Every structure is written in structure tokens, then in C-alpha cells.
Amino acid sequence: MADVAQHAGVSGQTVSRVVNNSPRVDPATRARVEQAMATLGYRPHRAARALRTGRTHTIGLVVSTLATVGNSRMLQAVADAAASRGFALTVVTLGYSDDISLAFERLVEQGVDGAIVLNEATAAARGARIPLGLRLVVVDSLPDDRFVSVQTDHAGGARSAVEHLLQLGYETVWHVAGPRGSFAAEQRENAWRETLASAGARVPQVLRGDWSAASGAAAGVQLAESGATAAFCANDQMALGVLRALAEAGRRVPDEVxxxxxxxVDDAAQYRPPLTTVRQDFDVLGERAVAMLVHAIDGGESDHDERVATTLVVRQSTRVVDYDAR
Structure with a gap:
């Protein structure tokens, strides 16, 4: 930094302010310092900065698995939001039998400034011992006074899906649910059931999957055998499996189901037929989770949780029902 300061003709404090993105540097001076940094090949040294400030500018991310589309999309969103704020990301994945408390301890040992817990891992977080001083934001969780959370409006999204099908004229809607223990799956299933009950519609047996297309295909076989005419799937991957199973059973979508x-998901518009679905904004979820965590790291207080709205996207896999034509 002393070399950069000498090359740019400024003080070491000015270089430090530029490195730390302080607004207390005029644009011309900042440009001169950045040019000096580029010329000399200067890069901030994270370890040295951590010794001086007590912060590593590293965020931990705890996730049960990266095999699902939702989790991988959230990883990308969190990584992008962290990078835009100058934070690195350390990821810890859990086996289904792993203790999340051990994941927290590993992150603390690595000196993270705070951590974000994603989706299915949040159930474990609610009962876990959280290390003293670990700032924590949880994505998709019931309220807990030990941390703040941000979540998709799963119930609102599921309600819009079921109401869409009922308004098209379908007498009831079957549901391919996500796995037990998943906050998102539970919220979507409960809203499906409550929406049907409020409309006075019959509530069919729940068909349960594990988020994968293969489990959706297995549920699709049951749908075809049941004579179902409308189905709401808890994610697009399972819906893809349902579409395949229905096609193999000779049940046309949307003419018959x-x-x-x-x-x-990015490919939902390319399904055959293009899939009507509920859009959840992973980018906004990731951005809000990182913003809330950085706010806490900076000493800010958050006394509320946040909810991100969903949007129903109507495509060709649904249509107005005409029972006379059946």
C-alpha cells in the first residue's frame, strides 16, 4: 500500500479508503489510485486485512444438497450478491444425517463473518446450537428469535396455481408434493389443501415426490391411473416427470390433464407443452439474504423477516376445460 501511495502521490490512508470502497475519496483521486494499483499489480491481502479489522469478508453458506435446481439457483444468486459486495463465499453441504451444528463450527473455525442457511437445511437450523456471535440469515424458515429469515411466498404461489386451475373449470386439483421435512413443500401443500377446501372442492390424496423428475414420473403414473384432470406439482422438475408419464399413458396435456x-426454471418454457408454473425470484431471494446478513455484520439490527412475492406464469400446459368436448 505504501508503494501504491507513493506511485499515486497520495497518503496511505487514501489508498486504504479506496481499497475499502469508502465514499470519502473524490473520483479523480480514486481513479489515480486504482491506476497505480493496476500498474503495480497490487491486490488486497485478505489475511492481513482480517488481522487488522477482525473481519475476513467471507460468508458461509450451509446447504443440504446442491443436486436440486432450487438450491443450485440459490447458490448462484447468493454468490453473485456476495461478490458484488466484496465478500467471498465458503460452502458447506450436509449429508442428511449430518449435524448442522458441526457445519456452523467449521465455518466459525474458518473465520466467516456470518452465514446463510438454505432451504431444506433450515429445519436442522431451528433446533441447532448456534455458536455465540455467528450472525445468521435463514432462507425459508418459520420465525425464530435467534436469526432473521427471508422466504418465498410459497403459500401465495401455491394458492395462485390452484385458483388458476379452478377458475379454468376443473372440479378439483391433484397435488404432487415435495418431501416431508421441507419448509417449502409443507407451505405449498398446506395452501393447496386450504384453497381446495375454501372452494368447496374435493381434496384428493397427496402424491409425494422428492423434487426429482423421476419421482414426478412415478406420481404421473398414479395420476394417469386415477383419472385426474388437473395437477399442481410442487416444483418444475417433478412436473417434467409428470408430463412424461402422462404422455406414455396416452393422456394428452392439456387436452385431458x-x-x-x-x-x-430456465427450461420450463421449453417443456412439451410449455409449462404453466409459479415463478419464484431466486435472484431477489439471494440478494435479500446477503443484504440482511451484511447489515447484521455491520452491526445493524433486524427485527423482522422478509417475504418475496411469486408470479403465476401461464403457458400451454393449462387451458379452459370443456367437459362437453371430453
Whole structure:
């Protein structure tokens, strides 16, 4: 930093302010310092900075698995949001039998400034011992006074999916649910059931999957055998499996069976037929989770949780029902 200061003709404090993105540097001076840094090949040394400030500018991320689309999309969103704020990311994945408390301890040993817990791992977080001083934001969780949370409006999204199908004229809607223990799956299933009950519609037996297309295909076989005419799937991957199973059973979508998913993955518009689905905004979720955590790291107080709205995206896998034509 002394070399940079000498090359740019400024004080060492000015270089420090530029490195730390302080607003107390005029644009011309900042440009001169950045040019000197580029010329000399200067890079901030994280370890040295951590010794001086007590912070590593590293965020921990705890996730049960990266095999699901939702978790991998959230990882990308969190990584992008962290990088935009100058934070590195350390990821810890859990086996289903792992103790999340051990994951917290590993992150503390690595000196993270705080941590974010994603989706299925949040159930373990609610009962875990959280190390003293570890700032924590949980994505998709019931309220807990030990941490703040941000979540998709799963119930609102599921309600919009079921109401869409009922408004098209379907007498009831079957549900391919996510795995037990998942906060998101539970919220979507409960809203499906409550929406049908409020409309006076019959509530069919729940068909349960594990988020994978293969489990959706297995549920699709049961849907085809049941004579179902409309189905709401708890994610798009399972909806993809349902579409395949229905096609193999000779049940046409949407002419004989309407299908709605949840997530709006990048390929949902390319399914055959293009999938009507509930879009959850992973980018906003990741951004809000990181913003809330950085706010806590900076000493800010947060006394409320946040909820991110969903949007129903209507495509060709649903249509107005015409029972006379059946």
C-alpha cells in the first residue's frame, strides 16, 4: 500500500479508503489510485486485512444438497450478491444425517463473518446450537428469535396455481408434493389443501415426490391411473416427470390433464407443452439474504423477516376445460 501511495502521490490512508470502497475519496483521486494499483499489480491481502479489522469478508453458506435446481439457483444468486459486495463465499453441504451444528463450527473455525442457511437445511437450523456471535440469515424458515429469515411466498404461489386451475373449470386439483421435512413443500401443500377446501372442492390424496423428475414420473403414473384432470406439482422438475408419464399413458396435456409447476426454471418454457408454473425470484431471494446478513455484520439490527412475492406464469400446459368436448 505504501508503494501504491507513493506511485499515486497520495497518503496511505487514501489508498486504504479506496481499497475499502469508502465514499470519502473524490473520483479523480480514486481513479489515480486504482491506476497505480493496476500498474503495480497490487491486490488486497485478505489475511492481513482480517488481522487488522477482525473481519475476513467471507460468508458461509450451509446447504443440504446442491443436486436440486432450487438450491443450485440459490447458490448462484447468493454468490453473485456476495461478490458484488466484496465478500467471498465458503460452502458447506450436509449429508442428511449430518449435524448442522458441526457445519456452523467449521465455518466459525474458518473465520466467516456470518452465514446463510438454505432451504431444506433450515429445519436442522431451528433446533441447532448456534455458536455465540455467528450472525445468521435463514432462507425459508418459520420465525425464530435467534436469526432473521427471508422466504418465498410459497403459500401465495401455491394458492395462485390452484385458483388458476379452478377458475379454468376443473372440479378439483391433484397435488404432487415435495418431501416431508421441507419448509417449502409443507407451505405449498398446506395452501393447496386450504384453497381446495375454501372452494368447496374435493381434496384428493397427496402424491409425494422428492423434487426429482423421476419421482414426478412415478406420481404421473398414479395420476394417469386415477383419472385426474388437473395437477399442481410442487416444483418444475417433478412436473417434467409428470408430463412424461402422462404422455406414455396416452393422456394428452392439456387436452385431458392440465399441469402446473413451481419455480419457473430456465427450461420450463421449453417443456412439451410449455409449462404453466409459479415463478419464484431466486435472484431477489439471494440478494435479500446477503443484504440482511451484511447489515447484521455491520452491526445493524433486524427485527423482522422478509417475504418475496411469486408470479403465476401461464403457458400451454393449462387451458379452459370443456367437459362437453371430453
Amino acid at each position: 392440465a399441469v402446473v409447476g413451481f419455480d419457473d
